[in-house]
């Protein structure tokens with residue numbers, strides 16, 4: 001389990017190329033888990049300056065171990081499925097990301113998708129509550145998953161949010177999103193964030209317009225696709 005109580009990637013169970021992929025994803029998730037623990041410890045610590053300098057030197061040494069072959073800006077990692085699938089380093093869902101909560105996405109019982117996560121102190125806005133930008137990120141991402149779940153991966157062209165109540169940190173959250181209408185390449189999507197304990201009281205609501213890029217535009221935007 002990670003610091004938010006979410007399960008780590010399972011041990012590899014397949015064979016051949018699938019096993020190698022699972023193995024790499026599990027390693028990325030394991031590093032992501034430790035980095036999130038480090039980020040959490042960093043933003044909470046009251047350690048003395050000498051200790052902080054010592055840790056900074058240690059981290060500098062670790063960075064040097066990860067700077068061999070590195071992916072380029074628009075490269076799609078081979079551990080990812082794009083569009084509409086696993087993104088190991090997504091800042092929202094990525095189990096390899098040091099900053100992702102990470103949001104775990106599943107299909108909803110009704111139409112749409114549901115995401116579950118716990119925000120930590122690293123995601124703080126007002127003391128004890130989530131930063132409004134993180135709420136926007138959770139909703140934007142999950143709305144994107146709602147479009148992809150309908151077979152039409154798309155990009156946000158407009159996002160409007162209503163902040164009705166502060167989102168508590170260290171509290172299991174329920175994020176919902178679903179496509180409400182579509183015309184040609186344009187999808188209208190709604191979403192909300194609530195606590196798991198009080199799922200019918202939305203703390204943040206969102207309305208968005210997503211557009212599936214035309215094929216030429218998509219090729220220009222994502223040459224690695």
Ligand SMILES: CCCCCCCC(=O)SCCNC(=O)CCNC(=O)[C@H](O)C(C)(C)COP(=O)(O)OP(=O)(O)OC[C@H]1O[C@@H](n2cnc3c(N)ncnc32)[C@H](O)[C@@H]1OP(=O)(O)O
Pocket residue numbers: 083084085140141142144145148153154155156157158184185186209211212213214217
């Ligand atoms: C799977 C999980 C992934 C989740 C990712 C989370 C989502 C994101 O964060 S995406 C990143 C943020 N968004 C962006 O960077 C998008 C920036 N915008 C763009 O690059 C372009 O607008 C793009 C590629 C989406 C569409 O371009 P293009 O294919 O040329 O479409 P274009 O012809 O301009 O417009 C298509 C339709 O959208 C409509 N539209 C465009 N902008 C808007 C808008 N702001 N509001 C409403 N409608 C709009 C147009 O009117 C047009 O409608 P119609 O076809 O009826 O005339």
